Amino acid sequence: ACQGQDAGDPTPEDPDTEDTTVDEGGEDTETDDNGDVTETTDFSIGMITDEGGVDDRSFNQSAWEGMMQWAEDNGYSGERGDGIEYYQSNDSADFVPNLNQAVANGHDIIYGIGFLLEDSVNDVADQNPDQWFGLVDAISDRENVVSLTFRDHEAAFLAGVAAAHTTETGQVGFIGGIAGEVIDRFQTGFEAGVAHVDESIEVDVQYAESFSDAGIGQQIAAGMFTNGADIIYHAAGAVGNGVFTEARNRLEAGEEGLWVIGVDRDQEEEGNWEGGNFTLTSTLKGVGTSIILATDQTIEEGFPGAENIAYGLEDEGVDLVRGNMSDEAWEAVEEARQQIIDGEIEVPEFTYSGPEAEESE
Amino acid sequence: MSQTQKVIEMKGITKMFGDFKANDNIHLEVRKGEIHALLGENGAGKSTLMNILSGLLEPTSGEIKVNGETVSIDSPDTANRLGIGMVHQHFMLVDKFTVTENIMLGKEKHRFGFIDQKDAEKDVQKLSDQYGLSVDPKARIESITVGMQQRAEILKTLYRGADILIFDEPTGVLTPQEIEELMGIMKKLVSEGKSIILITHKLDEIKQVADRCTVIRRGKSIDTVDVQTTSQQELADMMVGRSVSFKVEKGASQPKEPVLSIKDLVVKEARGYDAVKGINLEVKAGEVLGIAGVDGNGQSELIQAITGLAKVDSGTITLDGKDITNMKPRKITETGLGHIPEDRQKFGLILPMTLEENMTLQSYYHEPFSKNGFLQHKEIKQYSKKLIEEFDVRTTSEEAPAASLSGGNQQKAIIAREIDRDPSLLIAAQPTRGLDVGAIEYIHKRLIEQRDNGKAVMLMSYELDEIMNVSDRIAVMYDGNIIAIVNADETSEKELGLLMAGVSPDRVQEELSGSNGKERQTVAKSK
Amino acid sequence: MLAFGYNPITAYEAMIMGVFGSPYFFGEALRQATILTFSGLGFAIAFKAGFFNIGISGQLLAGWVSAIWFALAFPDLPRLILVPATLIIGMVFGAIWAGIAGALRAYFGTSEVIVTIMLNYTALHTTNYIIRNFLAVGNTTERVSENASLRIDWLTNLTAGSRLNLGFFIAIAVVVLYWVFMTHMTSGFEVRAVGLNPNASTYAGMSAEKNIILSMLISGGLAGLGGAIHGIGTFGNLFTQNALPNIGFNGIAVALLGLGNPFGTFLASILFGILDVGSGFMPNRAGVPDEMASIVIAAIIFFVGANYVIRLLIDKVKTNKKSDLEGGEEA
Amino acid sequence: MNLPTLLQLIVSSSLMYAAPLIFTALGGTFSERSGVVNIGLEGIMVMGAFMSAIFNLEFYGTFGNMTPWLGLLAGGVIGLLFSLLHGVASIHLRADHIVSGTVINLAAPALAVFLTRAFYGAAQTGPLARSFGFSNIPLLHRIPVIGPILFGNTSGPAFLGILTAIIAWFILYKSRFGLRLRSVGEHPHAAETLGINVYMMKYAGVMISGFLGGIGGAIQAQAIHNEFGILTVAGQGFIAMAAMIFGKWNPLGAMGAAIFFGFAQSLARVGNYIPIIQDVPSVWLQVLPYLLTIIILVGVVGRSEAPKDLGNTFIKSK
Numbered sequence A: 001a002c003q004g005q006d007a008g009d010p011t012p013e014d015p016d017t018e019d020t021t022v023d024e025g026g027e028d029t030e031t032d033d034n035g036d037v038t039e040t041t042d043f044s045i046g047m048i049t050d051e052g053g054v055d056d057r058s059f060n061q062s063a064w065e066g067m068m069q070w071a072e073d074n075g076y077s078g079e080r081g082d083g084i085e086y087y088q089s090n091d092s093a094d095f096v097p098n099l100n101q102a103v104a105n106g107h108d109i110i111y112g113i114g115f116l117l118e119d120s121v122n123d124v125a126d127q128n129p130d131q132w133f134g135l136v137d138a139i140s141d142r143e144n145v146v147s148l149t150f151r152d153h154e155a156a157f158l159a160g161v162a163a164a165h166t167t168e169t170g171q172v173g174f175i176g177g178i179a180g181e182v183i184d185r186f187q188t189g190f191e192a193g194v195a196h197v198d199e200s201i202e203v204d205v206q207y208a209e210s211f212s213d214a215g216i217g218q219q220i221a222a223g224m225f226t227n228g229a230d231i232i233y234h235a236a237g238a239v240g241n242g243v244f245t246e247a248r249n250r251l252e253a254g255e256e257g258l259w260v261i262g263v264d265r266d267q268e269e270e271g272n273w274e275g276g277n278f279t280l281t282s283t284l285k286g287v288g289t290s291i292i293l294a295t296d297q298t299i300e301e302g303f304p305g306a307e308n309i310a311y312g313l314e315d316e317g318v319d320l321v322r323g324n325m326s327d328e329a330w331e332a333v334e335e336a337r338q339q340i341i342d343g344e345i346e347v348p349e350f351t352y353s354g355p356e357a358e359e360s361e
Numbered sequence B: 001m002s003q004t005q006k007v008i009e010m011k012g013i014t015k016m017f018g019d020f021k022a023n024d025n026i027h028l029e030v031r032k033g034e035i036h037a038l039l040g041e042n043g044a045g046k047s048t049l050m051n052i053l054s055g056l057l058e059p060t061s062g063e064i065k066v067n068g069e070t071v072s073i074d075s076p077d078t079a080n081r082l083g084i085g086m087v088h089q090h091f092m093l094v095d096k097f098t099v100t101e102n103i104m105l106g107k108e109k110h111r112f113g114f115i116d117q118k119d120a121e122k123d124v125q126k127l128s129d130q131y132g133l134s135v136d137p138k139a140r141i142e143s144i145t146v147g148m149q150q151r152a153e154i155l156k157t158l159y160r161g162a163d164i165l166i167f168d169e170p171t172g173v174l175t176p177q178e179i180e181e182l183m184g185i186m187k188k189l190v191s192e193g194k195s196i197i198l199i200t201h202k203l204d205e206i207k208q209v210a211d212r213c214t215v216i217r218r219g220k221s222i223d224t225v226d227v228q229t230t231s232q233q234e235l236a237d238m239m240v241g242r243s244v245s246f247k248v249e250k251g252a253s254q255p256k257e258p259v260l261s262i263k264d265l266v267v268k269e270a271r272g273y274d275a276v277k278g279i280n281l282e283v284k285a286g287e288v289l290g291i292a293g294v295d296g297n298g299q300s301e302l303i304q305a306i307t308g309l310a311k312v313d314s315g316t317i318t319l320d321g322k323d324i325t326n327m328k329p330r331k332i333t334e335t336g337l338g339h340i341p342e343d344r345q346k347f348g349l350i351l352p353m354t355l356e357e358n359m360t361l362q363s364y365y366h367e368p369f370s371k372n373g374f375l376q377h378k379e380i381k382q383y384s385k386k387l388i389e390e391f392d393v394r395t396t397s398e399e400a401p402a403a404s405l406s407g408g409n410q411q412k413a414i415i416a417r418e419i420d421r422d423p424s425l426l427i428a429a430q431p432t433r434g435l436d437v438g439a440i441e442y443i444h445k446r447l448i449e450q451r452d453n454g455k456a457v458m459l460m461s462y463e464l465d466e467i468m469n470v471s472d473r474i475a476v477m478y479d480g481n482i483i484a485i486v487n488a489d490e491t492s493e494k495e496l497g498l499l500m501a502g503v504s505p506d507r508v509q510e511e512l513s514g515s516n517g518k519e520r521q522t523v524a525k526s527k
Numbered sequence C: 001m002l003a004f005g006y007n008p009i010t011a012y013e014a015m016i017m018g019v020f021g022s023p024y025f026f027g028e029a030l031r032q033a034t035i036l037t038f039s040g041l042g043f044a045i046a047f048k049a050g051f052f053n054i055g056i057s058g059q060l061l062a063g064w065v066s067a068i069w070f071a072l073a074f075p076d077l078p079r080l081i082l083v084p085a086t087l088i089i090g091m092v093f094g095a096i097w098a099g100i101a102g103a104l105r106a107y108f109g110t111s112e113v114i115v116t117i118m119l120n121y122t123a124l125h126t127t128n129y130i131i132r133n134f135l136a137v138g139n140t141t142e143r144v145s146e147n148a149s150l151r152i153d154w155l156t157n158l159t160a161g162s163r164l165n166l167g168f169f170i171a172i173a174v175v176v177l178y179w180v181f182m183t184h185m186t187s188g189f190e191v192r193a194v195g196l197n198p199n200a201s202t203y204a205g206m207s208a209e210k211n212i213i214l215s216m217l218i219s220g221g222l223a224g225l226g227g228a229i230h231g232i233g234t235f236g237n238l239f240t241q242n243a244l245p246n247i248g249f250n251g252i253a254v255a256l257l258g259l260g261n262p263f264g265t266f267l268a269s270i271l272f273g274i275l276d277v278g279s280g281f282m283p284n285r286a287g288v289p290d291e292m293a294s295i296v297i298a299a300i301i302f303f304v305g306a307n308y309v310i311r312l313l314i315d316k317v318k319t320n321k322k323s324d325l326e327g328g329e330e331a
Numbered sequence D: 001m002n003l004p005t006l007l008q009l010i011v012s013s014s015l016m017y018a019a020p021l022i023f024t025a026l027g028g029t030f031s032e033r034s035g036v037v038n039i040g041l042e043g044i045m046v047m048g049a050f051m052s053a054i055f056n057l058e059f060y061g062t063f064g065n066m067t068p069w070l071g072l073l074a075g076g077v078i079g080l081l082f083s084l085l086h087g088v089a090s091i092h093l094r095a096d097h098i099v100s101g102t103v104i105n106l107a108a109p110a111l112a113v114f115l116t117r118a119f120y121g122a123a124q125t126g127p128l129a130r131s132f133g134f135s136n137i138p139l140l141h142r143i144p145v146i147g148p149i150l151f152g153n154t155s156g157p158a159f160l161g162i163l164t165a166i167i168a169w170f171i172l173y174k175s176r177f178g179l180r181l182r183s184v185g186e187h188p189h190a191a192e193t194l195g196i197n198v199y200m201m202k203y204a205g206v207m208i209s210g211f212l213g214g215i216g217g218a219i220q221a222q223a224i225h226n227e228f229g230i231l232t233v234a235g236q237g238f239i240a241m242a243a244m245i246f247g248k249w250n251p252l253g254a255m256g257a258a259i260f261f262g263f264a265q266s267l268a269r270v271g272n273y274i275p276i277i278q279d280v281p282s283v284w285l286q287v288l289p290y291l292l293t294i295i296i297l298v299g300v301v302g303r304s305e306a307p308k309d310l311g312n313t314f315i316k317s318k
Ligand SMILES: Nc1ncnc2c1ncn2[C@@H]1O[C@H](COP(=O)(O)OP(=O)(O)OP(=O)(O)O)[C@@H](O)[C@H]1O
Pocket: B017, B020, B022, B040, B041, B042, B043, B044, B045, B046, B047, B048, B049, B089, B434
């Protein structure tokens, strides 16, 4: 069922797969093993998708692949229903029922994938104080919720560095989906990364106000390219498809040196064209990794309730792939990566300060 | 003319609609070169029979022979091939298409699937010249007169090479001159070897053109008679199954004060030109004022302006002493207007609603039918039942949808509703269109009754008989003006016909006193 | 389904058991039905009056955003005032949003189909903008205060903590009111009349313009009320939307399934609610993709819509019994 | 940005967005001209997008660079087949046209995603093998000055759409078929008396709408999204329906309206590079296309008149 590349690939060395104990959280675990598997833990995890399925080639898929990986590593078959389970939401109204369904099924940890689930996870966590939850991409202060967030700005910063080292026109673009905190992080990091290399490089920022209409993505990209940008970084879901399409069309029509930077997973595949590949690189968001890490941490050290674990470059929770970068750009990226990990570079997280912020640049 | 060759033989035709026998073992023979009338009351089954002949309906049983050969007419196409063409009661024309497009539809002149408009127009022109049917091949149907629309319908059948033409109630919407003209056309067609079946309720028309007549009553064929040797009274009695009288019984009118007065009224038509061009008119209490005129000379707009359905451009309308110019329809109705609209299904009724809802369409909102914004269903039902009984509206129940009533009963329901409110002015527009003798009789009686009760009645109709029989005074409209007002008992059909055609009153007087040979022909042409 | 190796019986068993097997999910199904009732009735009334209001989604959003705004602006008003006021605000804004389309149609003859589609997207973008710039820092507003909440404890407890709320009873009340309005009230009669025959209605002194606007106002008002209830009942807040709320479009289906009758619409909403919530169990318990639920819904509507076939079959059976006469209607 | 570049940008990005709408709106025009309301265009587009994506992925090896163009056919054919459901329901089974269109809209996305899962194990197909690139319109793009602006590096499908609209206009207004189709939408009983097979014409109208709507979806998938997923069509069918009404049920009008939507959309996006518009708050630019449509509809276009018998069920007399 898996597509080629996915975001969850930089899996860290497996923590000792030897079984661990389960006590506190998992009271009733009737769904899983029938006793024929010997080596398993009876720890079970579930996830609630945001609007979409576990095969969305994005976030939810990455989370699910992480869970499958975790299951395999822990002696399960890796099949759904065997220690791992997902609940698909088609609408924001489905979140709470799905969470409750998961609670009823007695998983040890239930992960809500995506910031859309923030309120729902909080609510259900309040109602079920003995149940452990994980919240991906948003922060909760509940005692029984661990927040898994990503220092997306760090990866975006590297993308900015890569772009700055690659641009020939001195102009790059950023296309966001719907403006808001999460996407703002990408924008901020990207702008900072570009400026880190060369203050004079212009970053053209636009929001599609959609995550679905690729036509709009294509129109915005057309505008940016025409206006002189040669690299566009998108953080806009399916809108990004239009960005890739526009770049491909232009390259095929004879323009040269155009690049797109992908988001969340390695989008190299999207950048194939007759003349090679124009996906410069992609920022990764290790949703799957974070789930594996947090689950293992729980098993080993106990549940990190109320904590916000922010996965960054350091723990490979976010990353930037090598892609088609030049050696020079890659070196600069590697250097910046190290500097960020070492704390030598402080990547700003938000420019967002309220009304009309997205136009401030 | 070999009068003996049978072009159509229908034998033992029966047509069931569910359990209802619309045609019951009907026999009909049409000879070559004759005009064969088909006479019968509303709902007798005439249209059904002809729809069978023209391939629209399949008979439940029976046999059809065309030119001596037994045929099965399973589609209009087949009928066409057999040389049968029908001019339908309700015109089958696409309003937005041109005359030519309508005529050639289904049998288009084309090259590689693309229409050869010019060629087709030429053909239509030629055909219309050949039979003396003046039409403008390029005109859109929605912008031409009813008469021309009908000629287009006739051309449609001729264009398809029909030898047997069926006319289903062709004269209902025509002026006397147009009727005259149509009769001429029919005779011409017959003389060219065509055969015609003419459906009509109008006995004088049968007398005028038909050779033979088959009478149908309640789905059964009663008899086929020679028109020359049968009197109108005999035909009528045969049709209805009892003895009928034609004359409207009425005493002299006693007009009193004017109820409606119109001054310098100008009304624009939807497309923006003046349809009513400065009319002055009074209708007095205790009289029936008839509005005569050819369709499309501003009568409809005049009535719409009075009833508040069209905007008055200038001038004033006073009803019962109150200025009602440009008032909302409801205000006008409340001031004392009853209105039997021209198109009963479009304006008079809400067909899917129940009869009782329709009965209170003008009064549902006030007591006792509505209290504090709530409908009082009980009161409504009681009232409707009363009206249904009083006006003899035939229906299965007051809760039946209006659509389930026959045309005549739909009209009776409207009349009941409008008369029962006892308005000081009753406007009746074409109140008997398409109805049978019995219903017409009844409606005319009611109008006169209203007059005798001291109310004002305005009657608009395209049927001269009706206008002359019922009205006390007659206003003739032509081109948005009232060109003459005459007293009903001092005028003649001929005079009215001339006036309706736009001949000025002075000229009319001349014409009438002069030789009376061919003037009708010329008048008809001038329209 | 079988063709793809799925077992339909287990799928529906999973769905039915999932919903009826637990008060919680039954409560959730009814909650979902609540909102659908509003969007369904909203669509239905416009449809009765002869309009195709495809803008229920946008009107629902308008109700939602205005209700949340109001509830957040006056958190301390006593519950008895705040809740009704919030609902009314939502209703009014929904009504205005639809009223624009109604007024344009009445006075300019502008196609309501286009206008409502365009207003949908306008509502979507405007709502997101308002959230980010006026109602919240970020993409999600604060929760409204307790005083603005539609939750009622006994109902929550009865359904094991579901989000079923007072809105359900409001929906039932609205169903009855809708019925009373359409069949017993003078203005309901006018709306129906105008929908069935605008010419005759004008002739009878009803104002086509007034009724067009009135029916659109009610239509949008119902959608807006639904949005407000979604806001202070289901979620308690508002967040930026990626797309127009589906629940608006499902309202069309619900209304059509209910054959325009308020009680029918209500029952259809409950069916939808069950299918909607229950379909969530299909992938887990039966391994069947939940798209199957939509396909089932589509099939049901198809057969309800094509009820002519069913009537025809009944007729056939009847006539066959009666006689051999080859009559009746054709196939 | 200099003026020619700006114009070229606006033209090409308007056309790009308009291309799927043109075809779908033309499809709607045929259906509604035959008297059958088609709100199922959205669902038809979904099916077309789905099928073209599959075709594209599976047959790139066989057809190479021709694949997207042939993919249009694939999308058209599946759209046509799917529209038959609407045809049978509304023409023969006498279902309300809105009901049956709604069924299409409900069923199509569910079915398409279901099948995508069955074939590809995911709800999205992933990038297609070959998408439409830019096209230079033969000869025309050589015209000095305006050539490159209007016809250079632009959307090939859009120009195919424009051509199709012109052909559609000729078919509808100049051909025998068109005359019959329109007569059926205006006065089916009149058509019946002239031996025209009303049912067949209505089916033809619906099937053409399915074919063209399927092509519209195929363009959306192959020229813009470069994949198929649930988000590929997302509302474009409804906008196409709006374009059809906006264009007064006339093929050229529908085409014009579709291009106008593309233009308004493009103006909102490109506005950032146009000095005067630059400073307008972004929300205004976002809602601009929609408000502009309403304003133009009210102010300029006015009342549009639907085919007279639109939405009614024709019952053959027997
Ligand atoms: N499709 C139908 N289904 C059921 N009954 C029908 C149908 N068509 C006609 N009828 C009934 O059959 C009877 C004969 O109708 P038909 O139209 O032939 O009458 P007609 O003699 O032409 O009357 P008119 O003078 O009013 O035109 C009427 O009672 C009519 O209601």
